[in-house]
Amino acid sequence: MFKIGILVSGGGSNLQAIIDRIEDGTLKDCQIVSVVSSNPEAYALERASKHGIPGLCIPRKGYADSKAYGEALAAHFDALQVDLIVLAGFLTILDAAFVEKYKGRMINVHPSLIPSFCGPGFYGLRPHIAALEYGVKVTGATVHYVDPEVDAGPIIAQKAVYVQEGDTPEVLQRRVMEEAEWKILPEAIGKISQAHIGG
Numbered sequence: 102m103f104k105i106g107i108l109v110s111g112g113g114s115n116l117q118a119i120i121d122r123i124e125d126g127t128l129k130d131c132q133i134v135s136v137v138s139s140n141p142e143a144y145a146l147e148r149a150s151k152h153g154i155p156g157l158c159i160p161r162k163g164y165a166d167s168k169a170y171g172e173a174l175a176a177h178f179d180a181l182q183v184d185l186i187v188l189a190g191f192l193t194i195l196d197a198a199f200v201e202k203y204k205g206r207m208i209n210v211h212p213s214l215i216p217s218f219c220g221p222g223f224y225g226l227r228p229h230i231a232a233l234e235y236g237v238k239v240t241g242a243t244v245h246y247v248d249p250e251v252d253a254g255p256i257i258a259q260k261a262v263y264v265q266e267g268d269t270p271e272v273l274q275r276r277v278m279e280e281a282e283w284k285i286l287p288e289a290i291g292k293i294s295q296a297h298i299g300g
């Protein structure tokens with residue numbers, strides 16, 4: 102089994118997309134061994150528990166600095182011997198040592214076509230607000246390996262989504278999730294896990 106640890110902070114719809122693809126057999130040989138939230142209120146934790154997946158909250162404010170926080174996360178994931186960490190709407194910036202430790206074994210999903218509308222501050226609705234303000238006709242989502250720089254790192258998958266007349270940031274966010282994020286994130290995990298298992 103390819104063991105996956107998932108970091109979340111909010112609704113967890115990307116987590117749900119991964120759970121659904123495992124349960125319907127599309128994502129083979131994969132197991133989510135832990136869902137860790139930085140936020141005790143995250144609905145993502147409820148999604149995990151509904152599917153019998155161990156979930157816990159490790160809040161950033163419980164630690165003196167981001168180095169100590171990264172060490173706590175690493176201790177947790179190392180104990181479970183995870184093969185891959187997935188950032189699925191995780192809002193806390195991770196310490197460079199943690200990122201370095203999991204280099205090539207940690208991926209993120211971002212709701213724009215990187216290098217547009219990404220980097221520090223581009224979370225939640227902001228990439229979509231910026232895309233509408235700029236007036237782009239095409240946006241989308243990106244899955245990439247995590248590097249110490251925010252939203253940088255080698256790109257694994259991207260999918261384009263058309264902006265439509267009259268879109269609000271909320272409407273565009275929903276379309277980007279449905280048409281892009283919820284598809285390319287499980288697909289990327291499938292590719293990585295099959296390469297890992299096969300090689």
Ligand code: GRF
Pocket residue numbers: 109110111112113114115116145189190191210211212225282
């Ligand atoms: C998604 O748009 C994701 O790309 C971004 O944060 C959002 C998380 O949504 N990194 P959810 O918690 O998966 O519903």
